Amino acid sequence: MQADYVIVGAGSAGCVLANRLSEDPDNRVILLEAGGKDWNPYIHVPAGFMKLLDHPTITWGFKADKESGLNGREIPYPRGRVLGGSSSINGMIYIRSQPEDYDHWAQLGNRGWNGKDVFPFFRKAERWEGPADDVHGKDGPLYTAPGRDKPELCQVAIDAGVEMGWEYRKDLNDLPHGLGDHIGWVQQTRGGRFRASTARSYLRPAMGRANLQVVTGALVHRVVLEGKRAVGVEFSRGGSTERADAAREVILSAGAIGSPHMLQLSGVGDPDHLGGIGVDVAHALPGVGKNFQDHFIVRVQADVEGIGTLNERSRGLRFVGELMKFAFQGGGMLTYGASLVAASFKALPESATPDVQGLFSSGSFSPGPKRQMDKTPAMTTGLWQMRPESCGHVLAQSADPRTQPVINPNYLAEERDRRTVIASIRMARDWFAQPAFQPYVTGEKLPGKDVQTDDEILHFAREVGTTVFHASCSCRMGPDPMSVVDDRLRVHGMEGLRVIDASIMPTVTSTNTNAPTIMIAEKGAAMVKEDARAAVAA
Numbered sequence: 193m194q195a196d197y198v199i200v201g202a203g204s205a206g207c208v209l210a211n212r213l214s215e216d217p218d219n220r221v222i223l224l225e226a227g228g229k230d231w232n233p234y235i236h237v238p239a240g241f242m243k244l245l246d247h248p249t250i251t252w253g254f255k256a257d258k259e260s261g262l263n264g265r266e267i268p269y270p271r272g273r274v275l276g277g278s279s280s281i282n283g284m285i286y287i288r289s290q291p292e293d294y295d296h297w298a299q300l301g302n303r304g305w306n307g308k309d310v311f312p313f314f315r316k317a318e319r320w321e322g323p324a325d326d327v328h329g330k331d332g333p334l335y336t337a338p339g340r341d342k343p344e345l346c347q348v349a350i351d352a353g354v355e356m357g358w359e360y361r362k363d364l365n366d367l368p369h370g371l372g373d374h375i376g377w378v379q380q381t382r383g384g385r386f387r388a389s390t391a392r393s394y395l396r397p398a399m400g401r402a403n404l405q406v407v408t409g410a411l412v413h414r415v416v417l418e419g420k421r422a423v424g425v426e427f428s429r430g431g432s433t434e435r436a437d438a439a440r441e442v443i444l445s446a447g448a449i450g451s452p453h454m455l456q457l458s459g460v461g462d463p464d465h466l467g468g469i470g471v472d473v474a475h476a477l478p479g480v481g482k483n484f485q486d487h488f489i490v491r492v493q494a495d496v497e498g499i500g501t502l503n504e505r506s507r508g509l510r511f512v513g514e515l516m517k518f519a520f521q522g523g524g525m526l527t528y529g530a531s532l533v534a535a536s537f538k539a540l541p542e543s544a545t546p547d548v549q550g551l552f553s554s555g556s557f558s559p560g561p562k563r564q565m566d567k568t569p570a571m572t573t574g575l576w577q578m579r580p581e582s583c584g585h586v587l588a589q590s591a592d593p594r595t596q597p598v599i600n601p602n603y604l605a606e607e608r609d610r611r612t613v614i615a616s617i618r619m620a621r622d623w624f625a626q627p628a629f630q631p632y633v634t635g636e637k638l639p640g641k642d643v644q645t646d647d648e649i650l651h652f653a654r655e656v657g658t659t660v661f662h663a664s665c666s667c668r669m670g671p672d673p674m675s676v677v678d679d680r681l682r683v684h685g686m687e688g689l690r691v692i693d694a695s696i697m698p699t700v701t702s703t704n705t706n707a708p709t710i711m712i713a714e715k716g717a718a719m720v721k722e723d724a725r726a727a728v729a730a
């Protein structure tokens with residue numbers, strides 16, 4: 193099969209690219225996805241994400257390396273393997289992040305990536321359910337919406353945050369430069385009562401175009417290279433090996449795990465690493481798979497009484513009532529994502545802007561990424577350091593594309609990261625101790641009253657902390673020798689090959705990464721079109 197553009201990965205970025213590049217009927221586009229169609233009903237019911245994080249076919253079933261800094265634990269590392277990718281299994285939180293994040297990207301030498309430059313692409317993507325304003329777009333493909341319900345305990349959490357001195361923000365995506373500690377209601381990637389994955393928002397409207405071919409069940413083995421030029425990809429499906437040729441570009445959008453893995457299997461990477469796994473070096477690029485970052489989350493929980501929580505609503509007749517609310521009103525707890533309230537605050541006094549994100553839930557869960565609701569009433573905040581300094585790696589273990597790469601986020605390797613997680617837990621305890629909570633909180637559930645010293649808190653974090661699913665930075669954008677792509681997202685030293693997904697982030701964004709990933713894809717698609725027009729004009 194042949195096309196002008198071959199896109200690898202139909203996830204958060206790949207679906208955006210498929211839509212935008214196929215808008216021009218003269219562009220032939222092939223989109224390859226290793227997983228299947230997004231038929232599973234849990235994908236489309238927002239609260240269904242809790243059933244998907246360990247799904248045997250909808251995720252890749254990855255594990256993070258036992259040397260990742262978590263006392264030898266080999267934690268699950270969910271990544272979507274389905275149309276929509278991780279946007280089909282995530283917690284649906286839509287937060288664009290602090291504008292200073294993007295200013296920092298530009299300061300690192302990436303022209304056109306500061307906060308002012310990227311803002312139009314966030315608006316271009318959005319189909320905001322709320323009233324028109326200067327912050328949100330109304331005409332884009334991506335359905336975004338404010339939360340429909342405002343449970344009493346979540347409002348109490350906001351009141352307690354205000355008592356902490358945090359500013360209440362009506363819109364968590366309207367964040368001016370220099371904003372201090374703040375709290376507010378979370379927005380969602382949701383259209384009506386259903387999840388708005390990029391498969392639903394971007395891909396489905398484009399599926400009828402004659403110039404777009406979507407191939408599912410296609411495991412890409414390698415990028416086909418002729419010298420330093422990418423000319424296609426080799427993939428397998430149904431037991432046979434096939435090839436998709438690209439007249440213009442191959443675009444890797446397989447995510448922060450898949451994209452560096454694909455480059456390495458194609459012979460693009462660190463020569464020492466490639467030699468060790470039996471892959472011939474086609475192009476030496478030592479930064480491939482390095483600089484890998486993720487947010488590390490630790491949960492603080494408290495038992496409550498005298499106020500409703502998700503725990504009792506999730507079982508028995510009350511859950512039947514929730515099913516009825518969803519079916520007939522499009523509301524209730526089945527429309528909830530990972531959280532309804534988010535706080536951003538400074539845990540370390542020397543930080544210039546908030547350095548910890550705290551997601552609040554009016555319920556409690558067992559530790560780890562598999563969310564199992566507790567039987568007794570409780571509440572939770574999940575805390576992560578916004579700008580971790582620790583970096584890990586994603587490295588192929590063999591030349592076999594079916595073998596999982598080594599995934600090592602290297603959590604808490606840097607002293608500042610350890611100090612931040614300790615300070616954030618102490619701050620969460622202060623939050624839960626505010627007067628607004630006192631009529632309801634009966635005691636601390638996690639970490640528990642016996643965990644008090646810095647060493648005890650850090651040990652607790654390593655024992656129960658896990659990923660927030662914000663894999664990024666493994667094909668870093670920049671001008672330095674360890675970067676992988678330039679600020680046009682072209683692989684350094686190669687022709688006809690780009691990476692457009694969360695892996696190109698120079699540093700991980702402060703908050704949830706799905707909205708920034710979609711922005712990257714929107715901006716990347718515009719760059720591809722601009723460069724194609726420039727080539728024709730030349």
